[in-house]
Amino acid sequence: xxxxxxxxxxxxxxxxxxxxxxxxxxxxxxxxxxxxxxxxxxxxxxxxxxxxxxxxxxxxxxxxxxxxxxxxxxxxxxxxxxxxxxxxxxxxxxxxxxxxxxxxxxxxxxxxxxxxxxxxxxxxxxxxxxxxxxxxxxxxxxxxxxxxxxxxxxxxxxxxxxxxxxxxxxxxxxxxxxxxxxxxxxxxxxxxxxxxxxxxxxxxxxxxxxxxxxxxxxxxxxxxxxx
Numbered sequence: 001x002x003x004x005x006x007x008x009x010x011x012x013x014x015x016x017x018x019x020x021x022x023x024x025x026x027x028x029x030x031x032x033x034x035x036x037x038x039x040x041x042x043x044x045x046x047x048x049x050x051x052x053x054x055x056x057x058x059x060x061x062x063x064x065x066x067x068x069x070x071x072x073x074x075x076x077x078x079x080x081x082x083x084x085x086x087x088x089x090x091x092x093x094x095x096x097x098x099x100x101x102x103x104x105x106x107x108x109x110x111x112x113x114x115x116x117x118x119x120x121x122x123x124x125x126x127x128x129x130x131x132x133x134x135x136x137x138x139x140x141x142x143x144x145x146x147x148x149x150x151x152x153x154x155x156x157x158x159x160x161x162x163x164x165x166x167x168x169x170x171x172x173x174x175x176x177x178x179x180x181x182x183x184x185x186x187x188x189x190x191x192x193x194x195x196x197x198x199x200x201x202x203x204x205x206x207x208x209x210x211x212x213x214x215x216x217x218x219x220x221x222x223x224x225x226x227x
Contacts, residue, residue, distance in 0.1 A: 052143070054069065054079075056069065060097070061097055077145060077175065080102045084099075101118055116173075118149055119153070123157055124157060125155070125196060132149040134147045154168050159195040168187065180223070189210070
């Protein structure tokens with residue numbers, strides 16, 4: 001391979017690395033079972049539901065794609081967290097590595113049976129937080145069924161979204177209403193906060209000068225549909 005071809009190859013690989021989407025908020029507890037390590041459920045007295053937080057390790061171009069977590073409800077519904085590569089079928093010329101949250105319902109619509117994407121990372125240095133909830137009448141620490149899933153995706157990197165503002169996408173899915181929506185929020189950066197607002201090796205760790213609360217500039221519903 002001559003020098004020109006090597007440089008072209010190196011630049012291509014570097015570009016692919018730069019368009020990966022990085023992390024979900026990670027728990028620190030040590031546990032042998034993977035779902036117990038990354039899924040934290042507790043009874044929320046305010047909503048009278050079981051509320052489960054999803055986390056996972058930071059991932060990048062070198063992380064093997066595939067399913068990372070499976071979360072079940074007593075109803076047979078399940079959520080799956082994937083580290084996936086989106087490319088031509090998703091409308092991207094270059095591959096994009098990202099987290100994707102999928103919902104499945106064996107008794108639902110055809111699309112729900114096959115699995116629908118109800119959360120994803122949109123930034124190469126994005127921080128993600130997933131939550132799902134539902135009643136737990138038999139007290140087995142598993143939702144009887146899932147009433148709502150919320151996926152928050154923050155741009156804590158180099159101001160990759162709308163220039164000059166902190167971008168936040170919130171995905172909400174209510175399975176039994178079969179209603180899905182995505183809202184895009186723009187916030188003003190706090191005074192003295194200069195992107196990136198978290199270290200690249202810990203993209204969910206916000207620097208002190210960039211911590212919330214944030215002042216909102218704009219809130220816009222960008223997608224709403226049923227599956």
